[in-house]
Amino acid sequence: MPRRFYDRPVVEVARELLGCVLVQGATAGRIVETEAYHDSEPACHGYGTPPRPTDRTRVLFGPPGHAYVYRSYGIHAMVNAVCEPEGTAAAVLIRAVEPLAGVGLMRERRPGRSERELVAGPGRLTVALGITLEMDGSDLATGAVRILEPPPAARPVELVDGPRIGITKAVELPWRFADASSVDVSRPWPPAMRSAARR
Secondary structure, three states, X not given: OOHHHOOOXXXXXXXXXXXXXEEEOOEEEEEEEEEEEEOXXXXXXXXXXXOOOOOOOOOOXXXXXXXXXXXXXOOEEEEEEEOOOOOOOEEEEEEEEEEEEOHHHHHHHOOOOOHHHOOEOHHHHHHHHOOOHHHOOOEOOOOOEEEEOOOOOOOOOOEXXXXXXXXOOOOOOOXXXXXXXXXXXXXXXXXXXXXXXXX
């Protein structure tokens, strides 16, 4: 994916990353769930008056098209795609993927987990794909963590949106996006997916 793909409004990029392929080493997965974050709202790591980078968020404020990898709650690494012009803190959190390559290796990294638990969640997918804090700042076109365009024969995305989860601020923003055709979207599913499942 060229850098100009990410040099756009973060919500737009979050929608269009669905169906793209996240790659790390011998593992890969089709992106089926994302969330957008922007320094204009308080759930973003770059939020402030004015927004300014710290040692932790330097990559988040940097040029678009790089991986922002941070540790959540001292446990899991989370992988994000940095968006918008340099100096703006905006990124797309990759929340879930469908396994495409290296499934055996994913199972080794997450032993005893069911297929549904393998990569459905931002902390789960980084363990399964071997994405670590050392990969913070990777160029998403050429680095250790890459994002590729959807394969030519890939099925179309059934886009749904809803409020972000796992946060306590700016929860009203409908900046969570998912492919409703995928069972690998993390729970709880967005409201539109839950409604469809009940029908």
